[in-house]
Amino acid sequence: xxxxxxxxxxxxxxxxxxxxxxxxxxxxxxxxxxxxxxxxxxxxxxxxxxxxxxxxxxxxxxxxxxxxxxxxxxxxxxxxxxxxxxxxxxxxxxxxxxxxxxxxxxxxxxxxxxxxxxxxxxxxxxxxxxxxxxxxxxxxxxxxxxxxxxxxxxxxxxx
Amino acid sequence: xxxxxxxxxxxxxxxxxxxxxxxxxxxxxxxxxxxxxxxxxxxxxxxxxxxxxxxxxxxxxxxxxxxxxxxxxxxxxxxxxxxxxxxxxxxxxxxxxxxxxxxxxxxxxxxxxxxxxxxxxxxxxxxxxxxxxxxxxxxxxxxxxxxxxxxxxxxxxxxxxxxxxxxxxxxxxxxxxxxxxxxxxxxxxxxxxxxxxxxxxxxxxxxxxxxxxxxxxxxxxxxxxxxxxxxxxxxxxxxxxxxxxxxxxxxxxxxxxxxxxxxxxxxxxxxxx
Numbered sequence: 001x002x003x004x005x006x007x008x009x010x011x012x013x014x015x016x017x018x019x020x021x022x023x024x025x026x027x028x029x030x031x032x033x034x035x036x037x038x039x040x041x042x043x044x045x046x047x048x049x050x051x052x053x054x055x056x057x058x059x060x061x062x063x064x065x066x067x068x069x070x071x072x073x074x075x076x077x078x079x080x081x082x083x084x085x086x087x088x089x090x091x092x093x094x095x096x097x098x099x100x101x102x103x104x105x106x107x108x109x110x111x112x113x114x115x116x117x118x119x120x121x122x123x124x125x126x127x128x129x130x131x132x133x134x135x136x137x138x139x140x141x142x143x144x145x146x147x148x149x150x151x152x153x154x155x156x157x158x159x
Numbered sequence: 160x161x162x163x164x165x166x167x168x169x170x171x172x173x174x175x176x177x178x179x180x181x182x183x184x185x186x187x188x189x190x191x192x193x194x195x196x197x198x199x200x201x202x203x204x205x206x207x208x209x210x211x212x213x214x215x216x217x218x219x220x221x222x223x224x225x226x227x228x229x230x231x232x233x234x235x236x237x238x239x240x241x242x243x244x245x246x247x248x249x250x251x252x253x254x255x256x257x258x259x260x261x262x263x264x265x266x267x268x269x270x271x272x273x274x275x276x277x278x279x280x281x282x283x284x285x286x287x288x289x290x291x292x293x294x295x296x297x298x299x300x301x302x303x304x305x306x307x308x309x310x311x312x313x314x315x316x317x318x319x320x321x322x323x324x325x326x327x328x329x330x331x332x333x334x335x336x337x338x339x340x341x342x343x344x345x346x347x348x349x350x351x352x353x354x355x356x357x358x359x360x361x362x363x364x365x366x367x368x369x370x371x372x373x374x375x376x377x378x379x380x381x382x383x384x385x386x387x388x389x390x391x392x393x394x395x396x397x398x399x400x401x402x403x404x405x406x407x408x409x410x411x412x413x414x415x416x417x418x419x420x421x422x423x424x425x426x427x428x429x430x431x432x
Contacts, residue, residue, distance in 0.1 A: 001163060021164035024191075044192045045256060057230065057258040063191045064259070067164050068206065110254065132253025 006070040010035075011079020019066040026050045028066035029076060037077035037105035041134075048133035051106035052076050058113040058132075077105040080112055087153040088112055088146075097146035099137035107133045111147050119155050121147070160194060166206040170316070173210055174290045178312040181205040185226050186259030188252070189268050212316070221282075221320040229257035229275075241320060243328035243349060247278045250332055263315045266297070269307050272342050272366045274332065276301070280363040280371045281328075281347045282320035289316035303369045326351045326359070329426040333418060334409075342366045343410040346422040350386070352432060357381045362423065367404040367415050374401055386432035388424075395420035 003018035010033060019028055026043075029035040029052065041049030043062045050061040053075040081089060088108050091097075098104050107130065114121055114129035121129065126147045135143060165181060167173045177183055182201040184190040185208055193199040208226050216222040217237035221244070229248050232238045239245065251257055251265075251274045265275040266286065278284075279297045286300045287293075288309065297318070300308045309315070332345040345365035351358045360381040363373045377397055384390055404415035 001161060004164065020161075022160065022162045043195055045188055045252075048253070048255060051255055058255055059259050060188075060255045063187045065164060065187070065204075065206075067166075068208075113254070128249075129254060132255040 004067050006067055008069045008071060009073045011075055021067060023066045024062060025064040025066050025069055026061040029061060035076040035078055039102055048106040049103050051109045053109055053113060058110050077108055088150045091150035091153060092146040095142055095146040095149050097138060097142040103133060103135045107143060111150060115151055115154055119151060121151060162201055163203045165203060166209040168209045170210060170290050174312045176205045177314055183207055183314060185261045185264055188256050188260040189264060222317050223262050224317045225263045228261055243330060244278050246330045247274050250274060263318060266318055267315050269301050269305050271304055271368060271370050277345055277347050277363055277365040277371050280373050281349050281361045285319045286315055287317040288313050301370045323349050327430050329430050331422060344415050344418045346426055348426045355385055357384050357386055364419060367402040367419050391424055391427040395423040398423055
């Protein structure tokens with residue numbers, strides 16, 4: 001099978017790559033691009049551990065082909081942190097919303113999409129925004145608290 | 160699993176590739192799950208997103224095109240008056256699924272549990288089938304679970320929902336949790352009431368038969384009547400008797416029959432008629 005040339009923006013920088021037509025975005029980002037924050041969980045769009053941002057929207061990289069990234073603006077947790085947007089991950093750590101941590105990158109990515117759109121989410125908005133991310137450790141209470149804390153920090157409110 | 164990828168830019172190419180055995184996808188939220196599970200093993204997947212189509216048109220009914228995602232509709236101002244549709248779409252999957260998945264894909268998949276599919280029955284929708292652009296009412300288009308009226312070279316180009324003006328609506332999906340769930344049973348109801356009398360009634364159920372079901376003879380029993388609890392209770396029993404659900408991993412047939420009637424009574428109680 002002939003590899004397909006793609007060119008896209010990964011975490012703010014244009015990159016080029018040759019990808020097999022059947023390679024998933026998840027495998028390409030992890031194995032070829034070294035973006036190991038993108039986790040393989042269920043591989044069927046249930047758990048959200050592989051969540052990335054494509055053109056401003058959060059999507060499952062396990063249900064997407066690498067070739068579909070062509071021309072897109074793609075963000076993973078690595079890029080969010082490197083660009084200095086650490087207020088979400090810090091809020092998760094400070095509130096204690098991380099236990100084993102496997103789901104955390106996906107949660108932070110979905111949280112970023114929520115807060116970029118709605119800097120003052122109500123609890124219901126938070127639950128709706130995170131309904132595609134599953135955490136088997138925390139029971140979600142701390143995660144919801146962390147999103148509220150991150151929202152306060154983004155708005156610049158004293159906590 | 161190895162396969163090839165094509166992304167045609169015209170509808171003619173798309174049709175040719177499908178005729179040759181290619182599997183169409185837009186968001187991949189159904190196809191890639193089935194391929195992962197080994198249910199489908201295509202040699203070629205055909206990405207429809209390079210074909211330029213409008214997203215939505217709201218002037219003559221709501222037209223939803225092949226690459227329009229659930230999120231596109233939820234964020235669109237002009238679709239907002241389709242309030243029952245909005246309620247249903249908010250319950251589809253998760254943000255990640257709604258950002259990629261498409262109503263046209265849900266229709267093509269023709270699962271009796273399809274959330275969008277349920278709405279199309281209440282909105283008396285028509286399917287526009289390419290490349291000929293013939294129009295088919297959705298109830299004739301869906302033939303059974305996963306079976307639709309498409310020949311090898313045909314594809315769904317768009318779906319048209321007729322507006323429901325002056326209707327009171329209700330929707331509920333029963334499952335083990337709210338998000339990401341495949342329903343045990345679902346109901347969508349639209350009632351038009353003029354001067355205290357029911358003028359039109361549409362009642363659709365998901366997951367209680369091989370396709371979404373509506374029984375127009377039972378709906379007609381409501382027309383001309385005042386919306387009284389006893390009326391809905393007796394109709395609920397008729398619906399429970401009429402549906403032919405299956406037993407599967409999610410629930411038994413008996414449970415689904417009981418649920419069918421109870422959902423209608425619950426719909427009545429929640430609609431504040």
